[in-house]
Amino acid sequence: MIESIKSFMGWFFVTGDPMIYGADASIALASIGIVAVLTYFKKWKWLWEEWLTTVDHKKIGIMYIIAALLMLFRGGVDALMMRAQLTLPNLHFLDAEHYNQVFTTHGTIMIIFVAMPFIFGLMNIAVPLQIGARDVAFPFLNALSFWLFFFGAMLFNLSFVIGGSPDAGWSSYAPYAGAEMNPGVGQNYYLIGVQISGIGSLATGINFLVTILKMRAPGMTLFKMPLFTWSILITSVIVVFAFPAFTVALALMSIDRLFGAHFFTIAAGGSPMLWANLFWFWGHPEVYIVLLPVFGIFSEVIATFAHKTLFGYAVMVWSMVAISVLSFITWLHHFFTMGNTAPVNAFFSISTMLIAIPTGVKIFNWLFTLNKGRIQFTTPMLWALAFIPNFTIGGITGVMLAMAPADYQYHNSYFLVAHFHSTLIAGTVFGIFCGLHYWWPKMFGYLLDETKGKWAFWIFMISFNICFMPMYFLGLMGMTRRMYTYPAGLGWTPINVVMTIGAVGMGVGFIIMAYNIVWSAIHGKKDKTGDPWDGRTLEWATSSPAAEYNFAHIPEVSTRDAFEAMKEAERKGEADSKKPYAPIHMPSNTGIPVIMSAFMFVAGFGCVFEWYWMAIPGAIGVIACMIARSFVYDDHHFIPVEDIERTEAATGRLS
Amino acid sequence: MTDATLSLHEKDQSKLPLEYRTEEGDLRIVGFWIFLAAELVLFGTLFGSYLVLQSHTAGGPGPHDLFEIGPVMAETIVLLISSFTCGLSTLELRRHNKKGLIGWLIVTILLGLVFLGLEINEFYTYAVHEGAPISRSAFLSGFFVLLGTHGAHVTLGIVWIAGILLQLGKRGITTVTARKAFMAGLYWHFLDVVWIFIFTAVYLTGLVI
Ligand code: HEM
Ligand SMILES: [Cu+2]
Numbered sequence: 001m002i003e004s005i006k007s008f009m010g011w012f013f014v015t016g017d018p019m020i021y022g023a024d025a026s027i028a029l030a031s032i033g034i035v036a037v038l039t040y041f042k043k044w045k046w047l048w049e050e051w052l053t054t055v056d057h058k059k060i061g062i063m064y065i066i067a068a069l070l071m072l073f074r075g076g077v078d079a080l081m082m083r084a085q086l087t088l089p090n091l092h093f094l095d096a097e098h099y100n101q102v103f104t105t106h107g108t109i110m111i112i113f114v115a116m117p118f119i120f121g122l123m124n125i126a127v128p129l130q131i132g133a134r135d136v137a138f139p140f141l142n143a144l145s146f147w148l149f150f151f152g153a154m155l156f157n158l159s160f161v162i163g164g165s166p167d168a169g170w171s172s173y174a175p176y177a178g179a180e181m182n183p184g185v186g187q188n189y190y191l192i193g194v195q196i197s198g199i200g201s202l203a204t205g206i207n208f209l210v211t212i213l214k215m216r217a218p219g220m221t222l223f224k225m226p227l228f229t230w231s232i233l234i235t236s237v238i239v240v241f242a243f244p245a246f247t248v249a250l251a252l253m254s255i256d257r258l259f260g261a262h263f264f265t266i267a268a269g270g271s272p273m274l275w276a277n278l279f280w281f282w283g284h285p286e287v288y289i290v291l292l293p294v295f296g297i298f299s300e301v302i303a304t305f306a307h308k309t310l311f312g313y314a315v316m317v318w319s320m321v322a323i324s325v326l327s328f329i330t331w332l333h334h335f336f337t338m339g340n341t342a343p344v345n346a347f348f349s350i351s352t353m354l355i356a357i358p359t360g361v362k363i364f365n366w367l368f369t370l371n372k373g374r375i376q377f378t379t380p381m382l383w384a385l386a387f388i389p390n391f392t393i394g395g396i397t398g399v400m401l402a403m404a405p406a407d408y409q410y411h412n413s414y415f416l417v418a419h420f421h422s423t424l425i426a427g428t429v430f431g432i433f434c435g436l437h438y439w440w441p442k443m444f445g446y447l448l449d450e451t452k453g454k455w456a457f458w459i460f461m462i463s464f465n466i467c468f469m470p471m472y473f474l475g476l477m478g479m480t481r482r483m484y485t486y487p488a489g490l491g492w493t494p495i496n497v498v499m500t501i502g503a504v505g506m507g508v509g510f511i512i513m514a515y516n517i518v519w520s521a522i523h524g525k526k527d528k529t530g531d532p533w534d535g536r537t538l539e540w541a542t543s544s545p546a547a548e549y550n551f552a553h554i555p556e557v558s559t560r561d562a563f564e565a566m567k568e569a570e571r572k573g574e575a576d577s578k579k580p581y582a583p584i585h586m587p588s589n590t591g592i593p594v595i596m597s598a599f600m601f602v603a604g605f606g607c608v609f610e611w612y613w614m615a616i617p618g619a620i621g622v623i624a625c626m627i628a629r630s631f632v633y634d635d636h637h638f639i640p641v642e643d644i645e646r647t648e649a650a651t652g653r654l655s
Numbered sequence: 656m657t658d659a660t661l662s663l664h665e666k667d668q669s670k671l672p673l674e675y676r677t678e679e680g681d682l683r684i685v686g687f688w689i690f691l692a693a694e695l696v697l698f699g700t701l702f703g704s705y706l707v708l709q710s711h712t713a714g715g716p717g718p719h720d721l722f723e724i725g726p727v728m729a730e731t732i733v734l735l736i737s738s739f740t741c742g743l744s745t746l747e748l749r750r751h752n753k754k755g756l757i758g759w760l761i762v763t764i765l766l767g768l769v770f771l772g773l774e775i776n777e778f779y780t781y782a783v784h785e786g787a788p789i790s791r792s793a794f795l796s797g798f799f800v801l802l803g804t805h806g807a808h809v810t811l812g813i814v815w816i817a818g819i820l821l822q823l824g825k826r827g828i829t830t831v832t833a834r835k836a837f838m839a840g841l842y843w844h845f846l847d848v849v850w851i852f853i854f855t856a857v858y859l860t861g862l863v864i
Contacts, residue, residue, distance in 0.1 A: 137682045202693060210686045240689060244697035252704065252800065261789050261796035262713070263704065269711030269793035274704060281700075623814075630818050633831065 014164055017098070024161050053589040055139035056548060057124045060146050062443055064121030065436070067150055069514075071113040074157065076507060078106035083467075083503040086496050089488040099484035100167035101186070105160070107170030112194055113153045115290040115424070118432040120149070120204055123232045123293060125439055127208060129539035129546060130226045132217025132555045132562075137210040139587040140635070145200035145207065147597035152197030155604050159189035163608065166190035169482065171283065171334075172253070174264030174275040179257045188257060188608040195250045196597075196604050198243055205239025208232055217538070219557035223317070226537040226560075227303075227310060230317050231296025234324045238285045238292070241328070246282035249275065258610060276338065280331035288327040291423070292320055294431025295362060298384045301438050302366050304533050305381040306373025309561055312365040319358030326355045336404045337411050345404040352402035359395055363388060378533070379453035383434035386461045387426055394422025397472065412482070415475025418468050425464055433457075433513070441532045445544045446524035452516035456509050463505025470495045470502075530651070536561040543651035549584045549639055552648050581645065583638040590635065596625035672749055673833035680834040687838045691845050698849050701804060702856060705797035709861070713792040718861025721781055727858050730773045731850065737766035738847040745840045753828050756836060760820055763843065764813045771813075774806050798857065805853060808846050815839055 014020050038044050051059060081102050085094040094102060128136055136142050159165045163185040168177035177187050212233045216225065225233075252263040253275065262270040303310040310316065332340065332348040366388060375381070397419040401410050410416055441447045474495045479486065486492055531540040541563045542551055559565045603618025605611075674680050709718070741763045747755030778799065782788040789799040819835045826832055 138686060206686055206689045206693065209689055210682055214682055214685060240693050241696055244693045245700045248697055248700040248704070252796075255789075255796070255800060259789060261800065262793040263708070263796050263800075265793075267713075268715075268791070269708065269713040270796075271707060271711065271793065274707055278700065278704070627814075627818055630815075630835075631822065633826075 012162060014161055020161060027161060048591075049589065052594050053143075053591045055135070055143045055587045055589060055593075057128050057136050057139065057142060058443065058546060060142055061121045061124030063146055064117045064124060064149070065443075067153065068114050068118035068121060068432075071109050071117070071153060072510070075106050075109040075114055076510060078102050078109070080503055080507055082106065083500040085484065086486075087500040088496070089486050089490075089493055091485060094484065096484045097167065100169075100482070101165035103482055104166050104169050104190070105156075108156065108166070108190060108194065109153075110424070111170060111286070111290070112197060113149075113156065115428045115432070116201060117149055117153075118436075119235075119290060119293045119428075120145075120201075122297065122432065122435045122439060123208065123228075125443055126435075126539055127229055127232050128211065128215075129442070129542065129550060130229045130537050131212060131215060131220060132538050132551060132557065133211065133215040134550050134554075134584065135587060136207050137215060138207050140590060140593065140629070141203050141207050143590070143593035144596065145204040147594045148200030148203075148600060149197040151597045151601040152193045152195070152200065152604075155196065155601055155608070156189055156193030158605075159186055159193075163189065171279055172275075173279075174253065174256075174270075174272040175266050177253065177275075178265050179260075180265065180267075185608050188254070188610075191250050191254045191257070192604045192607050195247065195254070196600055198246055198250070201239060202243040202247070205236040205243065209236040209240060212236070217555050217557050217562075220562065223314065224557060224560050224562070227299035227313070227316055228293070228296035228537075231292045231299075231320060234320045235289055235292045238289055238324050238327065242282045242285035242289070245278055246286075249278035249282065252278075254607070258607065273338065276335050277331070280334045281328075283334065284331040285324075285327045287420075287423070288323060290428045292323065294387075294428055294435070295320065297431050297435040297438070298366065298387055300537065301380045301384045301434055302369050303561075304438075304535055305376045305378055305384075306370050307376070307534070308369055308373045309536070309564075310365070311368035311371075312361075313560065315361060316365055319361045322358040323355055326351060326358075330355065333402055333404075333407070336407045349402055349404040353399055356395060356399050363392060363395075378437075379448070379450055379457060380434045380438040380533075382454060382457045382461075383430045383437070386457070387430045387434070390426030390430070390461070390464070391423060393469075394419055394426055397422065410475065412480055413475035414471050414479045414481060417481050418471035418475060421468050421471075425468070430461075433460075438533070439539075441527040441544050442530075442539055443545060444521075444524075446520060446526050447532055448520045448524060449516050452512060452519065456512040456516060459512060460506055460509025463502045463509060465502070466505060467499050467502025470498050474499070528652070531563075536564040538563050541566065543653060547647045547651075549586060549644070552581055552584075552644055552653070553579060581641045581648075583640055584644065585636055585638055588635050588637050590629075590632070592625050592629050592632075596622055596629075599625060672837075673751070673828065673830055674748075674837040677830045680830055683834060684838060687841060691841065694845065698801075698804070698852070701797075701801045702852065705801045706856065708793040708797040711793035713794075715792040715795065716785060716787045717794065718857075718864075721785060721787060722858055722861050724858075724862065726773060726777055727854070730770055730777070731854050733766050733770045733773065734847055734850050737763050737770065738844055740766065741840050741843045745837060748828065748833055748836050748840075751828055753823065756828065757820060757823055760816055760823075760836070760839075764816050764820075767809055767813045767816075767843075771806060771809060774802065778802075801857065802853065805846065805849055808849075812839065812842055812846060815842070 013024070038047060051063065054060065081094060082099065085091055085099060124136070124142070128134070166172070166177075166186040166189055168182060168187060168190070172187065172190055175181060177190075212225070212229055252261070255261045256263050256265060256270070262268040264270050264272050264275040266272065299310055299316060330348055330352045332344065333352045336345050336348070370385075377385075397415070401407055401416060401419055437448055437453055474492060477492060477495075478490070479492050527544040530543040530546075532544070533540070538555055538557075539546075541555060555562065555566070599618050599621030601618075603615050603622060606613070606615025606618055674684065740759050744756050744759035744763060747759060781795075782799075787795050789796050816839050819832065819839055823832050823836065828836075
């Protein structure tokens with residue numbers, strides 16, 4: 001009996017590695033610490049009422065961002081472990097198996113649990129405010145999306161200490177990811193964790209599409225929307241059309257692994273190439289899902305701090321539309337080398353290069369916006385300015401990779417790794433840091449410190465170049481992707497040392513940013529006006545942080561840069577007289593989303609271990625929550641006029 | 656103010672069907688259409704996978720050996736009739752006739768149950784009597800998962816409509832129950848359309864080619 005328990009524990013928990021014991025201990029300590037602090041300060045009720053059950057888009061946005069920052073930390077530690085292992089030849093800091101797990105979790109976490117949720121967080125905060133709405137179209141669904149993401153991410157991360165991590169890369173290629181070659185639970189964690197959060201992403205796409213199409217303030221026609229809102233509209237369309245394919249791909253591979261089907265196996269007629277096609281049919285649009293929103297952020301920030309209206313607004317919109325369409329017909333460039341005919345490669349080669357045209361147009365529009373602007377070098381503006389050249393390098397190397405014959409050389413080398421980090425870091429990560437600093441006052445009512453913010457920027461940005469510029473040459477010298485160590489004498493060592501130095505520098509930059517967040521929470525400059533940057537769009541028209549109902553009166557819009565126009569009218573003394581308040585109709589909090597997602601977690605965990613005694617009750621719980629929700633009729637409340645008056649008076653907005 | 660942003664409050668509401676009369680109802684119906692578009696991609700991916708794998712029988716039974724036109728026609732006719740009765744329920748909804756609405760919805764889910772029974776019987780025959788379970792070949796994996804996904808959707812639809820029936824019984828036809836009944840109707844018709852594709856792409860081509 002004791003023996004069998006022992007052997008079960010040895011298999012259930014990941015053992016034998018001091019780093020993992022360290023992680024076990026720190027997870028246990030952190031959990032005990034959180035429970036203790038919440039209990040000591042009697043904060044459980046507060047946590048439940050203010051956060052876990054909230055349907056307020058602003059709070060959901062904040063939760064997304066906190067979770068994404070934590071995941072960025074984990075993904076960053078993974079990156080540093082890889083860089084430590086590769087610094088010198090023949091190191092044995094990580095063994096081959098462990099290295100495989102680390103690049104897999106790094107890639108998956110960075111894309112699915114950092115880039116996307118961070119963007120979802122920023123759009124939750126900014127989009128309803130930018131369009132002058134009081135919430136998103138489906139607040140309940142919004143909360144559900146967040147909790148599905150959260151529990152999906154938790155499930156994925158659990159693999160580190162329970163059962164073992166996935167190791168087939170973030171692209172999880174068949175047949176290696178199949179049951180035959182990859183027994184154990186690691187790959188199940190990938191499939192099911194990502195699936196759960198993916199369902200949440202699809203729901204977010206639908207939610208924001210409807211929100212933006214149907215809930216804009218009176219007068220805000222589509223071509224008067226702020227560009228960030230435009231970028232989210234287009235991104236939502238991509239999400240709606242790309243994610244279902246991924247849902248299916250993940251489900252099919254899960255069915256292969258759990259129920260012995262043969263979609264992607266080699267035996268019994270399965271087709272591993274079908275996986276590659278399905279994965280990248282989602283995967284390429286996915287990179288635009290994490291890129292177009294930051295194009296939107298940069299457009300806002302550059303216009304704001306150049307104090308000019310954006311150059312070429314309509315062209316900006318149409319180039320995003322063009323990118324979104326093209327993004328669906330380029331997926332095959334990820335496997336030019338995997339046995340396609342020449343005409344097929346030629347088609348995808350050309351379609352990929354075509355994307356450079358609208359992207360280049362956008363770069364020039366940003367430059368023309370800067371031209372003759374009154375440029376103010378704030379922290380968000382620095383991130384935006386650094387984006388332009390650094391991202392352009394990523395874009396140009398992308399065109400090099402798009403040439404199918406040349407890709408036979410570049411494919412799966414460090415040249416590729418450098419390329420996608422140039423786009424993902426200089427694009428997405430610079431963009432989310434930019435948006436974080438820009439909208440921080442709107443989220444919390446105070447500003448992040450500029451000096452520390454600039455230190456973090458310069459250190460991170462320079463280190464990024466130290467790490468990733470030499471990497472292109474390393475790739476050309478022949479070092480391939482996903483190799484866990486290399487022999488001495490190939491001339492790769494100096495570059496690897498430099499890259500690790502750069503990686504550590506990026507870590508330092510991130511820590512300064514984290515320190516800035518803590519420091520500013522205590523000493524940060526308060527934002528009393530709601531408009532700390534002299535902004536141009538409607539989110540700056542309300543107080544910081546915005547009241548629960550966002551706007552006491554729904555604003556009326558007549559031009560682009562609506563808030564700039566309002567301020568202009570006020571300067572001319574044309575501000576319209578105040579109207580009386582009316583009670584505001586708002587959605588009520590609900591515990592169903594978090595409970596339902598927790599059941600999803602239980603069901604998912606059961607599936608990972610093929611414990612159907614656990615999976616089935618979990619699934620029943622999910623369905624019970626859906627039914628319970630269907631019978632809830634009283635899910636709204638009214639905010640009375642006195643409360644509105646009190647809130648507005650407190651922010652000095654009552655006149 | 657331009658036309659494009661005119662909100663529903665300002666339209667003449669009494670001319671609209673009940674389910675569109677509140678802003679919330681309108682938003683949800685638009686959202687549901689978008690959800691159906693996503694479902695279309697989902698089924699499209701499953702169809703694509705099935706068609707790729709259709710000929711990969713790995714020496715096991717193929718479409719010709721398994722499919723029989725009789726049971727398939729029965730399933731098709733039952734589901735088509737259920738779509739028709741579901742349409743009748745929406746007509747009754749528009750006439751604010753609670754009894755008619757409830758009656759036709761009950762007929763619809765009963766037909767749905769018959770369809771499911773036939774389908775389960777078909778699956779059982781293949782998997783147990785014909786030696787063709789999901790793990791036999793890539794073709795069978797594709798077949799069971801495509802049809803199974805459709806069947807799971809039908810099951811969910813039955814549970815959903817049953818829930819709506821309870822709410823209709825308790826509350827009568829309101830803007831909210833009307834919206835739910837209308838959306839469930841859309842969903843049901845959508846599943847019918849998917850079935851027509853299954854009938855063509857899986858059974859007809861399977862029997863002919
Ligand atoms: C702190 C900065 C970062 C460093 C030092 C870093 C480093 C690395 C390294 C060393 C690899 C593995 C290369 C290999 O062995 O093939 C890798 C892979 C990868 N990284 Fe990063 N990375 C960083 C940030 C990011 C970010 C922000 C993202 C995405 C938003 C990202 C996405 C990926 C992906 C998708 C892979 C591929 C994983 C796979 O091969 O399956 N990385 N990174
Ligand atoms: Cu791509």
